[in-house]
Amino acid sequence: MAAVSAKAFKKIDSAPLWDRVRSQIKHALLAGRFEPGETLTLRSLAEMFGTSVTPVRDAVNHLVAQGVLEAGPRNAAVVPDVATGTLREIMCVRTELEGRAAREAAYRSNLETVSSLRLQLETMRDLIHKRRLDSYLDVHRNFHFTVYSGAEIPLLYEMIENLWLRTGPILAYVIPDYVISLKGTDHHEKIVAAIEAGDGTTAEAEVVADIEEATNYLLTCSDDLGRIRRPLKTPL
Amino acid sequence: MAAVSAKAFKKIDSAPLWDRVRSQIKHALLAGRFEPGETLTLRSLAEMFGTSVTPVRDAVNHLVAQGVLEAGPRNAAVVPDVATGTLREIMCVRTELEGRAAREAAYRSNLETVSSLRLQLETMRDLIHKRRLDSYLDVHRNFHFTVYSGAEIPLLYEMIENLWLRTGPILAYVIPDYVISLKGTDHHEKIVAAIEAGDGTTAEAEVVADIEEATNYLLTCSDDLGRIRRPLKTPL
DNA sequence: CTTTGTTGTTTGTTATAACAAGCATGATAT
DNA sequence: ATATCATGCTTGTTATAACAAACAACAAAG
Numbered sequence: 001m002a003a004v005s006a007k008a009f010k011k012i013d014s015a016p017l018w019d020r021v022r023s024q025i026k027h028a029l030l031a032g033r034f035e036p037g038e039t040l041t042l043r044s045l046a047e048m049f050g051t052s053v054t055p056v057r058d059a060v061n062h063l064v065a066q067g068v069l070e071a072g073p074r075n076a077a078v079v080p081d082v083a084t085g086t087l088r089e090i091m092c093v094r095t096e097l098e099g100r101a102a103r104e105a106a107y108r109s110n111l112e113t114v115s116s117l118r119l120q121l122e123t124m125r126d127l128i129h130k131r132r133l134d135s136y137l138d139v140h141r142n143f144h145f146t147v148y149s150g151a152e153i154p155l156l157y158e159m160i161e162n163l164w165l166r167t168g169p170i171l172a173y174v175i176p177d178y179v180i181s182l183k184g185t186d187h188h189e190k191i192v193a194a195i196e197a198g199d200g201t202t203a204e205a206e207v208v209a210d211i212e213e214a215t216n217y218l219l220t221c222s223d224d225l226g227r228i229r230r231p232l233k234t235p236l
Numbered sequence: 237m238a239a240v241s242a243k244a245f246k247k248i249d250s251a252p253l254w255d256r257v258r259s260q261i262k263h264a265l266l267a268g269r270f271e272p273g274e275t276l277t278l279r280s281l282a283e284m285f286g287t288s289v290t291p292v293r294d295a296v297n298h299l300v301a302q303g304v305l306e307a308g309p310r311n312a313a314v315v316p317d318v319a320t321g322t323l324r325e326i327m328c329v330r331t332e333l334e335g336r337a338a339r340e341a342a343y344r345s346n347l348e349t350v351s352s353l354r355l356q357l358e359t360m361r362d363l364i365h366k367r368r369l370d371s372y373l374d375v376h377r378n379f380h381f382t383v384y385s386g387a388e389i390p391l392l393y394e395m396i397e398n399l400w401l402r403t404g405p406i407l408a409y410v411i412p413d414y415v416i417s418l419k420g421t422d423h424h425e426k427i428v429a430a431i432e433a434g435d436g437t438t439a440e441a442e443v444v445a446d447i448e449e450a451t452n453y454l455l456t457c458s459d460d461l462g463r464i465r466r467p468l469k470t471p472l
Numbered sequence: 473c474t475t476t477g478t479t480g481t482t483t484g485t486t487a488t489a490a491c492a493a494g495c496a497t498g499a500t501a502t
Numbered sequence: 503a504t505a506t507c508a509t510g511c512t513t514g515t516t517a518t519a520a521c522a523a524a525c526a527a528c529a530a531a532g
Contacts, residue, residue: 014493016311016515041483052517057484058297065301067394074524075252075484089391092340096332155325158303159395250523252485277513288487293514310494311514 018058021049025059026165029068029079032172036081036227039072068165082170084219084226090163091215095208097160098148102191102207103200105150113150117143117192124188133176140179147191147207170218173230178217187213254294257285261295262401265304265315268408272317272463275308304401318406320455320462326399327451331444333396334384338427338443339436341386349386353379353428360424369412376415383427383443406454409466414453423449 025045028034045056060077063069072078080086105113120143127136141164148157164171187210194203221228261281264270281292296313299305308314316322341349356379363372377400384393400407423446430439457464 018515043483053484054516054518057294058515061294061297062301065298086391089389092336092389093333093391093395096336097329100328100332153325153328155322155329159329254485279513289514290486290488294485 016055017051018055018062021045021051021055022059022062024049025063026068030165030168030172032169034079034169036079036169039076039078040069041076066162066165068162068168079169080166082167082228084222084228087167087215087218087228090167091211094160094163094211097156097163098144098211099204099208101148101151101153101156101160102195102203103151104153104156105147106195106198106200106203108150108152109195109198110150113146114192114196116146117195120146121188121192128179133179136179137172137175143188147195150195170228174218174221174228175214178214181217252291253287254291254298257281257287257291258295258298260285261299262304265401266404266408268405270315270405272315272405275312275314276305277312302398302401304398304404315405316402318403318464320458320464323403323451323454323464326403327447330396330399330447333392333399334380334447335440335444337384337387337389337392337396338431338439339387340389340392341383342431342434342436342439344386344388345431345434346386349382350428350432352382353431356382357424357428364415364418369415372415373408373411379424383431386431406464410454410457410464411450414450417453 025040034040040060042053042056042060045060046053049056060069064071064077068080069077070080082090120139123139124136124143127133127139145157145161148160151157187206190206191203191210194200194206218228223229261276270276276296278289278292278296281296282289285292296305300307300313304316305313306316318326356375359375360372360379363369363375381393381397384396387393423442426442427439427446430436430442454464459465
């Protein structure tokens, strides 16, 4: 061990360039910083990141393989324009996967998971009261994935994460309105209660209801072509 | 339109090199031509295909992103060594997804799908009688995916295909024995009947039973480390 | 005015070389 | 004999340049 304190140095990020590029694109997607339908060119992305085209090519390739980006004509990467049809498909698969995950989580119910969920529930209530919607979305996301992590089935977790990524581009600018419009029908509390009680059936039902409710709201935001669009009133 | 007949020319395969490479690796995986746990080096693959490393790099990257190959140390691509734990996870997700797909297919039951299924059922019976196990596996695969295609939910289909790909390396050299050991408990017929009758519940149940039965057989093939291994009696 | 052909630009694809991290081999010192 | 370090090889990563296909703009012919 070196004599100097390890705390004096920042950890060097030795991850490959293309992996860091991939991570940044992913987060930009999740934050809704790309327009649905927009085609991303390798050279423009490369210039943004200050790298050559090789790492961006790898990153884009990876995301396309995951279904997070789509392969347009000429194999160009395009930001998925999630239409109502696609949204219904995603909802279908999500209800199956996340429902099962919640059920398994209830069967494997433990104190650590439940207390973590309760804490996040509290934070969510607080953030929604303070109208801090962006942080709310982060905690909300963490809440759900804490549940799915409780299933202790990595493959399930991985596939659910993939599905959330696919709705990323539209979620970011539609959900805030949905959160505000939420009255008292909050399934999150019931989910935690069911998991604590080890009641898999109820946990599954509540998660499914939560997904269907949110999806149905999204479906009302579609234009006459079936595409989900940013509500006009929201600035930026 | 040109004066000469279009039929005089074969369509030129203009797919990108890396896509053709990916396809070949995929099929090799499905055929069990790679040993589980084997690490594939870019340069050796490149030499096999007679290309530079760039296309293989893209292909491998794509497959890793899909979960078909794993990223080992130094980001090297390794053929997944599916252990019992992983297999159980895959079975869990498969029952959810393929069960749902079968149910939806039953609801959308149509004559074309059913007659196609019946034809494949007949072919399977014939092939199993003639002990043509390799072709049997192909038809068997087609049979299942005809069912899932009947659900008319592309996303579901895509994710199911992904799961089959993950079991590829071990399926190829274990299933033949399983097929032979099959006595009369053939769920395939019941699946077709249920779909024809529009009975979603039964279709789902039979598909789930089929998956669980096959998986349970595979689980019996594991060694004491939990890894699925090729039965010794099978040559090559 | 419409259609056809040309040209130039944009953009994904591929090969190649230089690079760096890891790993094995073997020599050397204690 | 064991531990340690140097060396060379293997292998994924990145930059760069040449390439080819698609698209747009524009000119010329009907």
